[in-house]
Amino acid sequence: MSQTVITAENIWKQYRLGTINSNTFKEELNRWWQTTVLRKGDIQSVSQGIGDEDNIHSKTFWALQNINFEVNKGEVLGIIGKNGAGKSTLLKILSRVTKPTKGSIRGQGRVASLLEVGTGFHEELSGMENIFLNGNILGMTNREIREKLDQIIEFSGVEKFIDTPVKRYSSGMYVRLAFAVAAHLEPEILIVDEVLAVGDAEFQKRCLGKMNDISKRDGCTVVFVSHNMQAIQSLCTKAILIKEGAISSQGNPSQVISSYIRQSRSYNFVKSWDTENEAPGNEYIRVDKIEIKPELENDQSIIDIRTPLHISFSFSSFSDINLCVGVHLFTISGDCIFDVCSLPQQYAVGVYKGECTIPGHFLNDGAYYISLIFVKDTSIQLFYLEECLSFEVEDFRENFAWFGKWMGHVRPAFPVNISTIKLL
Amino acid sequence: MHKDLLFRLVRKDFLASYQQTILGPIWIFLQPLLITLTYIAVFKSIIGIPTGNSPSPLFYLLGIIIWNYFSDSILNISYTYTAYASVFNKVYFARIIVPVSYLLVNLIRLGIQFILFLLLFFFFLIRDANVAPNWYILLVPVCLLLISGISLGAGLIFASLTAKYRDIQNLLSFLLRILMFISPVIYPLAIVPEKFKTLFLINPLTLLIEFSRYGFLGSGYHDLLYLVYSTVFTIAVLATGIVLFNRRDGRIMDVI
Numbered sequence: 001m002s003q004t005v006i007t008a009e010n011i012w013k014q015y016r017l018g019t020i021n022s023n024t025f026k027e028e029l030n031r032w033w034q035t036t037v038l039r040k041g042d043i044q045s046v047s048q049g050i051g052d053e054d055n056i057h058s059k060t061f062w063a064l065q066n067i068n069f070e071v072n073k074g075e076v077l078g079i080i081g082k083n084g085a086g087k088s089t090l091l092k093i094l095s096r097v098t099k100p101t102k103g104s105i106r107g108q109g110r111v112a113s114l115l116e117v118g119t120g121f122h123e124e125l126s127g128m129e130n131i132f133l134n135g136n137i138l139g140m141t142n143r144e145i146r147e148k149l150d151q152i153i154e155f156s157g158v159e160k161f162i163d164t165p166v167k168r169y170s171s172g173m174y175v176r177l178a179f180a181v182a183a184h185l186e187p188e189i190l191i192v193d194e195v196l197a198v199g200d201a202e203f204q205k206r207c208l209g210k211m212n213d214i215s216k217r218d219g220c221t222v223v224f225v226s227h228n229m230q231a232i233q234s235l236c237t238k239a240i241l242i243k244e245g246a247i248s249s250q251g252n253p254s255q256v257i258s259s260y261i262r263q264s265r266s267y268n269f270v271k272s273w274d275t276e277n278e279a280p281g282n283e284y285i286r287v288d289k290i291e292i293k294p295e296l297e298n299d300q301s302i303i304d305i306r307t308p309l310h311i312s313f314s315f316s317s318f319s320d321i322n323l324c325v326g327v328h329l330f331t332i333s334g335d336c337i338f339d340v341c342s343l344p345q346q347y348a349v350g351v352y353k354g355e356c357t358i359p360g361h362f363l364n365d366g367a368y369y370i371s372l373i374f375v376k377d378t379s380i381q382l383f384y385l386e387e388c389l390s391f392e393v394e395d396f397r398e399n400f401a402w403f404g405k406w407m408g409h410v411r412p413a414f415p416v417n418i419s420t421i422k423l424l
Numbered sequence: 425m426h427k428d429l430l431f432r433l434v435r436k437d438f439l440a441s442y443q444q445t446i447l448g449p450i451w452i453f454l455q456p457l458l459i460t461l462t463y464i465a466v467f468k469s470i471i472g473i474p475t476g477n478s479p480s481p482l483f484y485l486l487g488i489i490i491w492n493y494f495s496d497s498i499l500n501i502s503y504t505y506t507a508y509a510s511v512f513n514k515v516y517f518a519r520i521i522v523p524v525s526y527l528l529v530n531l532i533r534l535g536i537q538f539i540l541f542l543l544l545f546f547f548f549l550i551r552d553a554n555v556a557p558n559w560y561i562l563l564v565p566v567c568l569l570l571i572s573g574i575s576l577g578a579g580l581i582f583a584s585l586t587a588k589y590r591d592i593q594n595l596l597s598f599l600l601r602i603l604m605f606i607s608p609v610i611y612p613l614a615i616v617p618e619k620f621k622t623l624f625l626i627n628p629l630t631l632l633i634e635f636s637r638y639g640f641l642g643s644g645y646h647d648l649l650y651l652v653y654s655t656v657f658t659i660a661v662l663a664t665g666i667v668l669f670n671r672r673d674g675r676i677m678d679v680i
Contacts, residue, residue: 096516124443
């Protein structure tokens with residue numbers, strides 16, 4: 001099983017910035033004149049000879065730098081990274097759509113690439129014609145398509161419209177038909193871009209399910225790019241994190257995912273103020289510090305839905321007042337999840353600290369922020385420190401074959417019990 | 425696998441070009457017929473260009489269908505990268521399939537139009553007009569093969585150039601228009617002054633059109649030596665086209 005089917009060695013890819021116009025043409029002519037007609041040595045020295053002006057016009061950009069990896073037969077490789085990191089360029093090189101500037105890529109077996117759904121669909125032609133057209137373009141023979149035609153049509157759910165030109169289809173029908181064709185490919189190596197980003201939750205679920213089937217059952221090697229960490233986590237046997245065109249980590253998917261999340265998040269887990277003037281507050285109170293401490297297990301490096309979060313803060317009181325101190329938790333979109341506060345109490349002049357714990361298995365995955373509120377005499381808002389800390393909770397699922405977004409702001413772990421009334 | 429894709433693309437082009445039309449594929453007949461009528465009206469009746477002894481409908485129709493085959497093929501093929509950019513950007517298959525499919529589409533069209541020509545030809549033959557088919561008729565397929573080769577080769581050259589600089593596309597339609605006037609499409613080579621004749625014969629199309637006309641109608645230029653020249657020319661153009669197209673194959677995706 002450990003036969004290597006894809007080997008990428010020292011892949012570099014350079015793109016030229018700016019537009020192609022008469023300037024680029026002049027450069028090319030010049031280069032050609034110098035090298036071919038005047039036979040002046042190699043291109044390198046010539047482009048130096050052309051001088052500074054040339055450098056201004058032909059800025060280049062390395063989209064990929066020194067990419068090395070191997071994929072074995074039957075493995076599922078996930079590629080993650082921010083937008084613009086070079087993921088799609090890498091997929092293009094893998095599927096031979098473009099060539100690397102330097103380096104080589106070797107693959108063994110029939111490659112099918114799904115960089116978009118419905119490649120080559122012709123608007124004017126019927127759904128049926130397009131199944132064959134798209135299938136042929138993706139590398140299926142007519143015989144293969146005919147064998148699977150019924151399945152494809154059934155999977156797409158557009159039987160009634162199969163003889164209608166696809167330009168009359170709704171965008172949903174169009175995508176479903178296109179995916180139905182792609183789903184029935186039987187390649188040895190499947191390359192998939194963020195195809196799953198289109199379509200509704202139901203559709204995405206189907207896509208991921210299908211990919212899971214293909215790799216598990218048919219022993220097909222899959223390379224795919226996704227922003228759905230849950231999907232990467234559960235489908236992939238290996239992951240690569242690309243950052244600014246270079247591989248920043250590769251190996252075990254959960255480790256790669258956590259390093260990605262650590263890299264990409266810049267959440268404030270602690271806020272403290274050095275001088276009294278900077279610190280937020282008013283003539284009655286002043287907040288000195290606020291902090292979130294996630295209670296991470298040994299092997300964890302990111303906050304997920306299991307992680308308890310300890311919130312602690314300290315404040316100073318400047319007069320003898322009656323206060324309730326509250327913690328508000330909001331989702332990033334501004335919905336309040338909860339509003340908890342301390343019992344009303346008299347505070348003498350001094351420094352106090354408060355603590356509050358959000359238990360594990362309580363919040364759903366998502367991004368949240370915290371605000372602090374100080375209320376005088378149980379009714380007057382004395383001070384409100386808005387959005388002082390923010391954090392993100394990642395999803396965690398074990399043995400669960402569904403990858404869609406779990407609904408709800410909270411995800412408590414209390415059980416739903418089912419018992420038998422009678423058997424029929 | 426490639427064969428399936430090739431014929432699929434041909435089928436696609438045919439189906440797509442006659443969607444939402446009333447006459448559909450009848451246009452394949454109608455278009456050269458209408459052009460022939462126009463040419464007869466303008467070039468024969470008004471301007472008075474002599475077409476030799478041959479009946480003018482046959483003279484023009486043969487010239488037109490051969491010329492259209494040549495010019496449509498080159499134009500279509502030169503659009504390969506522009507028309508297929510979105511597909512080439514997403515899926516890999518041997519790129520040459522697309523230009524070959526364009527050539528096939530036009531070849532099929534030519535075949536259908538040739539049937540029209542043959543019908544008209546037999547009509548005139550029975551009426552015993554000035555039609556004198558001879559054994560050169562057997563060389564007509566060779567001429568068409570050579571024209572296919574030149575179209576494919578030149579189309580590939582232009583496709584490779586157009587991918588990066590779109591100007592070439594404008595240049596091409598201009599060049600084709602000029603080429604039509606210096607090829608014997610609307611006049612016979614016989615009316616070209618003797619001193620320009622060699623110049624005209626440098627253009628391989630001149631000979632290939634004249635040759636076909638001679639085979640069917642019995643009048644036209646028919647020097648076998650120039651057929652050798654045309655063959656050499658075709659091979660050279662085709663080879664250049666294929667080399668350029670394949671050389672460009674890898675890097676071109678970043679500029680289309």
